[in-house]
Amino acid sequence: MGASGKPASRPPVGAHDEAAWPLMPTERLWHRRRLFVVLLVAACATWCFVIGEYVGSYLRLWPGFLAMTAGAMIGMLLVTLAVVPSSARYGIDSIQAAVPQFGHNGWVITVPLQYLSITGWNALLLIFLGRSLGRFLTAVGLEGSASSRWTAPAATVVVCGLVFLILGRGAAGLERVSMVLFFVVVGVGAWLILMLLVRQGGALSDAAPVHATAKRLDYQHGIELGMVSLLAWWPYTGSMTRQAADARTAVMPAMLGMGLPVPVLSLVGLAGILALKTSDPTQWVTRVGGSFFGALALLFVAAANFGAITAGIYASTLGLKSVPGMHRAHWNVALLAALLPVCLVGVFLSSWFFTHFATFLAYLGVFFAPVAGIQIVDYFLLRGQRISLRGVYEAGRHGPYAYWCGLNPAALTAMAAGVSTYLYLLDPESYATHEPFSWLGASLPAAVVGALVHVAVTRLVVRPAGRGGYE
Amino acid sequence: MAERVSLEDRIRFYETREHDPALERLDWLFLGLSGLLFPLGCLVLGWWVGW
Numbered sequence: 001m002g003a004s005g006k007p008a009s010r011p012p013v014g015a016h017d018e019a020a021w022p023l024m025p026t027e028r029l030w031h032r033r034r035l036f037v038v039l040l041v042a043a044c045a046t047w048c049f050v051i052g053e054y055v056g057s058y059l060r061l062w063p064g065f066l067a068m069t070a071g072a073m074i075g076m077l078l079v080t081l082a083v084v085p086s087s088a089r090y091g092i093d094s095i096q097a098a099v100p101q102f103g104h105n106g107w108v109i110t111v112p113l114q115y116l117s118i119t120g121w122n123a124l125l126l127i128f129l130g131r132s133l134g135r136f137l138t139a140v141g142l143e144g145s146a147s148s149r150w151t152a153p154a155a156t157v158v159v160c161g162l163v164f165l166i167l168g169r170g171a172a173g174l175e176r177v178s179m180v181l182f183f184v185v186v187g188v189g190a191w192l193i194l195m196l197l198v199r200q201g202g203a204l205s206d207a208a209p210v211h212a213t214a215k216r217l218d219y220q221h222g223i224e225l226g227m228v229s230l231l232a233w234w235p236y237t238g239s240m241t242r243q244a245a246d247a248r249t250a251v252m253p254a255m256l257g258m259g260l261p262v263p264v265l266s267l268v269g270l271a272g273i274l275a276l277k278t279s280d281p282t283q284w285v286t287r288v289g290g291s292f293f294g295a296l297a298l299l300f301v302a303a304a305n306f307g308a309i310t311a312g313i314y315a316s317t318l319g320l321k322s323v324p325g326m327h328r329a330h331w332n333v334a335l336l337a338a339l340l341p342v343c344l345v346g347v348f349l350s351s352w353f354f355t356h357f358a359t360f361l362a363y364l365g366v367f368f369a370p371v372a373g374i375q376i377v378d379y380f381l382l383r384g385q386r387i388s389l390r391g392v393y394e395a396g397r398h399g400p401y402a403y404w405c406g407l408n409p410a411a412l413t414a415m416a417a418g419v420s421t422y423l424y425l426l427d428p429e430s431y432a433t434h435e436p437f438s439w440l441g442a443s444l445p446a447a448v449v450g451a452l453v454h455v456a457v458t459r460l461v462v463r464p465a466g467r468g469g470y471e
Numbered sequence: 472m473a474e475r476v477s478l479e480d481r482i483r484f485y486e487t488r489e490h491d492p493a494l495e496r497l498d499w500l501f502l503g504l505s506g507l508l509f510p511l512g513c514l515v516l517g518w519w520v521g522w
């Protein structure tokens with residue numbers, strides 16, 4: 001451990017943080033309210049506005065909100081069932097919790113997924129954050145056209161630096177930031193929603209979605225967008241619910257702290273695109289709210305994003321510690337590896353990434369839906385809710401999760417089947433669909449097909465071969 | 472500051488910890504209400520309201 005020789009006076013990163021080890025009960029101090037706050041701050045950010053915008057392309061305000069809410073809660077249910085039982089029971093993060101299903105070398109699937117997903121989400125937040133600051137400076141008369149193009153890249157670099165400093169303290173830094181930002185996030189979110197509903201009520205009732213076609217298909221798009229958005233919390237969830245004392249404590253915060261706020265805050269983007277033809281509050285908040293409150297809101301939007309970025313980078317850093325070669329690296333090295341791509345995309349590729357965000361969102365469902373399905377059936381059906389913690393951390397050739405070359409063919413086949421199912425039902429590039437998408441969506445069938453294939457291959461191949469620690 | 476507990480001690484702790492269903496049980500009632508019943512209600516309501 002790189003931490004063993006640290007002086008005691010240095011702000012500590014726990015040994016458990018540094019190595020993504022299972023947390024001891026004495027280290028799992030986040031009670032229900034604290035976990036709720038951290039998860040809510042992690043989930044509430046301006047990505048919600050973009051999710052709302054996409055839903056508003058298909059549905060009017062209330063059908064859109066309700067479809068998105070339903071999809072989000074079902075998506076969060078899948079993530080909770082996949083991750084929380086193992087993470088809250090043994091104090092491990094999402095990546096470690098997936099070792100029994102994917103094998104010791106299963107990180108080649110789960111870690112890149114987590115890394116790409118968190119990089120994408122947080123790059124989007126950095127772009128919004130830079131825009132918020134730029135418009136704030138313009139609103140208060142501190143920025144001219146000459147300096148405006150430097151604001152977003154400069155803000156990105158500064159924010160990445162701050163996140164690095166805060167997460168140098170591990171989960172303790174994350175928790176403190178979340179406690180401070182909680183009231184900001186809730187207050188600003190409520191204010192933005194109320195302002196839009198009250199001041200733009202007429203425009204909202206008349207607004208028609210631009211891509212609306214058939215009722216059932218549009219409705220399913222709304223559900224699907226809600227679901228993929230919450231399936232994307234797979235990498236985040238374990239890194240935070242492992243801090244809870246037990247599984248029962250973690251369920252309510254996961255469902256209500258991470259699941260529900262996303263569709264609620266997405267209402268801002270949904271109402272924005274319908275009434276004002278833009279989901280980006282940095283473009284309309286000063287126009288609708290007036291220059292003073294608008295400028296204030298822009299600062300708060302930036303602050304909300306900051307909390308979510310911090311949580312995301314923490315989860316990503318923990319995930320990277322699971323990669324062979326990285327688990328012995330110093331915490332700050334892994335932190336830098338998690339932060340650098342986010343910073344680079346935010347500085348150099350912001351426009352390109354912003355225009356391709358819908359594709360990114362759909363691809364999250366492509367991969368995380370089968371992962372969730374596989375984990376749920378494996379833990380509840382095939383293993384009787386027991387995993388070998390020693391097997392997760394000891395990567396010997398004869399360990400229960402060594403499978404074949406450290407990879408479980410059942411999970412790999414199931415992933416392939418789940419991904420193919422999703423791609424058939426919904427094209428992430430064009431959003432073209434095939435039936436039965438309008439009845440079932442894409443994520444749910446992908447999760448179910450992945451789960452069924454995993455069970456079948458496990459029972460036919462893996463278990464008879466005596467691999468995988470199935471009893 | 473968190474005490475330094477080795478990985479081996481952490482694993483052994485969970486291996487030898489007395490089985491306590493109260494620590495391991497999920498809140499199934501809450502999960503069912505928030506993850507199934509509530510979304511179902513939203514779906515039914517959304518199908519009829521605001522089109």
